Amino acid sequence: MEEFAQFLSLLASTVRLSMPLILCALAGLFAERAGVVDIGLEGKMLAAAFAAGSAAAVSGSAWLGLVAAVAVSVVFALIHAFACVTHKGNQVVSGMALNVLAVGLTAVLAFAWFREGGQTPALQGAARFAPLELPFVQTLSGVPVLGPIYARLISGHNALVYLTLAAIPLVSFVVFRTRFGLRLRAVGENPHAVDTAGISVAWLRYRAMLCCGVLCGVAGSYLATAMASAFQREMTAGKGFLALAALIFGKWMPVPTVLACLLFAFADALQGRLQGVALPGIGVVPVQAIQALPYILTVLLLAGFVGKAVAPKASGVPYAKEK
Amino acid sequence: MDAPALRLTGIDKHFGPVHANRSVDLSVAKGSIHGIVGENGAGKSTLMGVVYGYHTADQGSIEVDGKPVRIAAPQDAIAAGIGMVHQHFMLVENFTVLENVLLGAEGGALLAKGRARARAELERLAREYGLSVDLDAKIEDLHVGAQQRVEILKALYRGARILILDEPTAVLTPQEADKLFELLALWRDQGRTVLLITHKLREILAVTDRVTVMRQGAIVATRETAATNREELAELMVGRRVALRVPKGSAAPGAEILRVENLVCADGRKTERLRGVSFAVRAGEIVGIAGVSGNGQSELLEALAGLRPIAGGRILYKGEALPAPGDPARAKQARARAIAHVPEDRHRMGMVVAFPAYETAILGYHDDAELAEGPLLSEARATARCDKLMGQFDVRPADPRLKSGKFSGGNQQKIVLGREIDRDPDLLLVGQPTRGVDIGAIEFIHRRLVELRDRGKAVLLVSCELDEILALADRILTVCDGRIVGEVAAAEADERRIGLMMAGIAA
Numbered sequence: 089m090e091e092f093a094q095f096l097s098l099l100a101s102t103v104r105l106s107m108p109l110i111l112c113a114l115a116g117l118f119a120e121r122a123g124v125v126d127i128g129l130e131g132k133m134l135a136a137a138f139a140a141g142s143a144a145a146v147s148g149s150a151w152l153g154l155v156a157a158v159a160v161s162v163v164f165a166l167i168h169a170f171a172c173v174t175h176k177g178n179q180v181v182s183g184m185a186l187n188v189l190a191v192g193l194t195a196v197l198a199f200a201w202f203r204e205g206g207q208t209p210a211l212q213g214a215a216r217f218a219p220l221e222l223p224f225v226q227t228l229s230g231v232p233v234l235g236p237i238y239a240r241l242i243s244g245h246n247a248l249v250y251l252t253l254a255a256i257p258l259v260s261f262v263v264f265r266t267r268f269g270l271r272l273r274a275v276g277e278n279p280h281a282v283d284t285a286g287i288s289v290a291w292l293r294y295r296a297m298l299c300c301g302v303l304c305g306v307a308g309s310y311l312a313t314a315m316a317s318a319f320q321r322e323m324t325a326g327k328g329f330l331a332l333a334a335l336i337f338g339k340w341m342p343v344p345t346v347l348a349c350l351l352f353a354f355a356d357a358l359q360g361r362l363q364g365v366a367l368p369g370i371g372v373v374p375v376q377a378i379q380a381l382p383y384i385l386t387v388l389l390l391a392g393f394v395g396k397a398v399a400p401k402a403s404g405v406p407y408a409k410e411k
Numbered sequence: 412m413d414a415p416a417l418r419l420t421g422i423d424k425h426f427g428p429v430h431a432n433r434s435v436d437l438s439v440a441k442g443s444i445h446g447i448v449g450e451n452g453a454g455k456s457t458l459m460g461v462v463y464g465y466h467t468a469d470q471g472s473i474e475v476d477g478k479p480v481r482i483a484a485p486q487d488a489i490a491a492g493i494g495m496v497h498q499h500f501m502l503v504e505n506f507t508v509l510e511n512v513l514l515g516a517e518g519g520a521l522l523a524k525g526r527a528r529a530r531a532e533l534e535r536l537a538r539e540y541g542l543s544v545d546l547d548a549k550i551e552d553l554h555v556g557a558q559q560r561v562e563i564l565k566a567l568y569r570g571a572r573i574l575i576l577d578e579p580t581a582v583l584t585p586q587e588a589d590k591l592f593e594l595l596a597l598w599r600d601q602g603r604t605v606l607l608i609t610h611k612l613r614e615i616l617a618v619t620d621r622v623t624v625m626r627q628g629a630i631v632a633t634r635e636t637a638a639t640n641r642e643e644l645a646e647l648m649v650g651r652r653v654a655l656r657v658p659k660g661s662a663a664p665g666a667e668i669l670r671v672e673n674l675v676c677a678d679g680r681k682t683e684r685l686r687g688v689s690f691a692v693r694a695g696e697i698v699g700i701a702g703v704s705g706n707g708q709s710e711l712l713e714a715l716a717g718l719r720p721i722a723g724g725r726i727l728y729k730g731e732a733l734p735a736p737g738d739p740a741r742a743k744q745a746r747a748r749a750i751a752h753v754p755e756d757r758h759r760m761g762m763v764v765a766f767p768a769y770e771t772a773i774l775g776y777h778d779d780a781e782l783a784e785g786p787l788l789s790e791a792r793a794t795a796r797c798d799k800l801m802g803q804f805d806v807r808p809a810d811p812r813l814k815s816g817k818f819s820g821g822n823q824q825k826i827v828l829g830r831e832i833d834r835d836p837d838l839l840l841v842g843q844p845t846r847g848v849d850i851g852a853i854e855f856i857h858r859r860l861v862e863l864r865d866r867g868k869a870v871l872l873v874s875c876e877l878d879e880i881l882a883l884a885d886r887i888l889t890v891c892d893g894r895i896v897g898e899v900a901a902a903e904a905d906e907r908r909i910g911l912m913m914a915g916i917a918a
Contacts, residue, residue, distance in 0.1 A: 265521060265522055265523070266520055266521055266522060267517040267519065267520050267521070267522060267525075268520070269522075270510060270513065270514060270517060270522060271514065271515075273503075273506070274503045274506065274510075274514050277503045277504060277505060277506070278501070278502065278503045278504065280499075280501050281501040281502055281503050281511070281514065282514065282515070283465070283485065283501075284463070284465060284485050284495070284497065284501040285485065285501070285514045285515030285516075285565075286464075286484065286485040286486030286488075286489045286515050287486075287514075287515050288484070401504070401505075409465065409466070
């Protein structure tokens with residue numbers, strides 16, 4: 089029973105750790121399906137985390153923090169779109185520029201505004217997204233197996249987790265069942281076809297980047313006001329890139345991408361648990377090696393197991409009409 | 412008399428320094444098939460791009476059915492009842508046929524309803540016009556003829572009354588082309604208007620009612636098709652008299668240079684593209700490989716040039732097997748043994764577009780001792796060689812430092828052909844020598860190929876232009892689906908017979 093409880097809590101922390109990855113990967117899905125390689129997910133998320141942390145600290149409301157995070161992330165996304173859609177700049181370079189900008193700007197502003205060494209003040213009460221208890225937890229608590237699963241794995245997460253879980257089928261629906269989704273998928277494959285079908289390529293890509301910005305904003309807010317209780321410098325720690333890797337691993341399809349995120353998150357949760365534990369036959373592994381686990385997993389998966397990942401064909405290419 | 416279906420007045424368009432259209436006036440009668448001919452770069456595609464809203468004209472106005480319309484984007488053209496079948500299909504390759512037709516005409520924010528309606532309507536159109544295509548097939552799985560039907564269905568589904576077809580027969584067998592022309596005639600009889608852009612004079616004469624000739628961005632003449640002929644049109648296009656068929660005596664084949672036995676080749680997806688091909692090429696003859704593109708010709712050329720591993724069979728050159736198929740050094744060895752190769756896709760394989768001409772002119776021969784200066788490559792010598800080549804092959808402008816991509820198609824091809832012929836090869840492998848090349852340059856290139864033959868060299872010519880094969884080859888092999896399905900001597904060849912073979916119907 090003890091192992092079962094541990095396993096459940098491992099899974100529950102997998103869910104919690106996967107949220108920013110999932111949000112970010114879905115954000116990347118919009119961008120890349122539309123033909124914009126978004127290496128700037130990390131920067132958008134970091135800027136959003138800072139905005140969430142600051143706004144929540146000042147206003148005392150996590151929801152206002154969320155609004156601020158989404159707004160800042162959308163601004164970043166629009167700058168990215170302005171550079172690489174309107175002005176046909178290099179998508180990777182402009183995305184990377186946003187990443188660098190976010191790292192520097194958030195630290196400087198945090199220091200200037202709050203003077204806590206680059207952090208935002210610790211959040212309490214309504215300034216954070218607190219775990220919610222779903223109905224019937226008490227009623228079901230007596231049921232074996234299902235009771236604990238419901239109480240510890242399904243219930244007890246914060247509002248953003250449930251929001252994200254709802255976003256997954258929604259994104260899938262939008263991408264595959266709506267007019268916008270059809271055009272989105274088309275513009276990432278052959279923007280010329282979209283243009284000659286009488287649809288504006290630029291406007292379509294801008295809308296995709298807006299979706300991307302919103303999702304990254306939620307991811308950032310999750311980091312600063314739900315998972316942690318303040319913004320910390322460089323708190324994204326490569327999650328944006330990990331999300332990008334999950335997107336490739338999931339072949340730009342929503343559900344496989346989410347599963348890839350869960351896998352990475354599971355590795356992350358596992359490394360948290362393995363620290364300091366003596367493994368049979370190996371002994372205690374240095375903590376750094378354990379912490380590297382999710383990243384090593386990423387490299388291995390992308391190198392060996394992903395098979396041939398076929399990116400949207402026009403991804404990475406600014407659209408210009410042929411003469 | 413009715414107002415013309417389409418009237419263009421004073422259309423002017425610049426692309427940077429290039430004056431692509433010079434105050435073009437054009438009137439297209441309703442219910443007619445109107446041809447537009449001109450060489451590459453004459454401004455035909457730009458003009459049609461303006462009509463379709465893909466380009467915006469600097470000046471000029473457009474009237475549809477007598478009413479002025481403002482066409483700033485393709486949706487304006489579509490709304491005005493103009494549809495276009497582009498030369499390079501505007502299709503999303505990993506979408507189904509249905510999704511491609513729906514794109515831009517979804518009929519609502521959710522797809523389900525529009526999907527059902529489009530399916531019914533497309534089935535009706537397909538029945539009415541014989542445009543059968545599997546609506547649920549992905550574009551990438553369809554052959555080019557079917558892809559073109561999708562493009563046509565797209566235009567029809569949007570209710571096009573004026574249809575523009577840009578080089579529609581480039582990818583079709585002669586029989587498929589004839590079928591397309593029947594369809595065009597049917598539309599005309601239904602009162603639709605068709606604009607046919609092509610560089611094939613045969614087609615213009617066969618189907619159009621009226622033809623407009625463009626040269627250097629301007630319209631030089633409009634003729635009733637019945638009152639003109641090939642020679643006149645060619646002269647109008649080029650601005651001088653041209654020989655449509657280079658004079659050529661009969662061949663005097665000598666020793667066997669190349670023998671291919673049971674050659675099998677697979678493509679990147681492990682699909683067999685050549686399924687046991689055998690033939691021989693002798694010194695002093697041009698052997699033409701005819702066929703619709705995508706039937707194994709490209710793989711054949713690449714295998715012979717040493718660029719593609721072979722999965723079976725063998726290649727004998729001057730009686731010896733070429734070493735180690737698939738060895739990356741083989742292309743180099745082939746060159747060293749006087750096999751020259753003018754690839755089909757010159758932008759991808761024949762040259763580096765971003766290099767200056769003199770670098771393109773030494774590609775593959777860059778380690779010639781003659782070009783070296785100690786351990787270094789001598790730019791001066793490379794430039795000098797290119798200069799000489801440009802003189803011999805009439806490349807314009809004769810500027811070795813100009814970027815390769817800045818030359819016109821014909822001049823690019825002359826550089827590539829010059830580079831290969833200059834080495835006096837015993838075997839020349841040449842693919843699509845005149846694709847994207849203007850008529851004047853075609854004549855020049857054809858003369859050079861015949862000249863090479865007359866010097867006793869072997870030439871293997873792959874071309875999807877049947878006219879070209881008929882004009883040059885001494886023997887014609889027809890390929891279909893990776894097999895040689897027939898061989899005819901040039902004297903006995905006719906278009907119809909070869910066309911049937913190309914379609915795999917009969918030998």
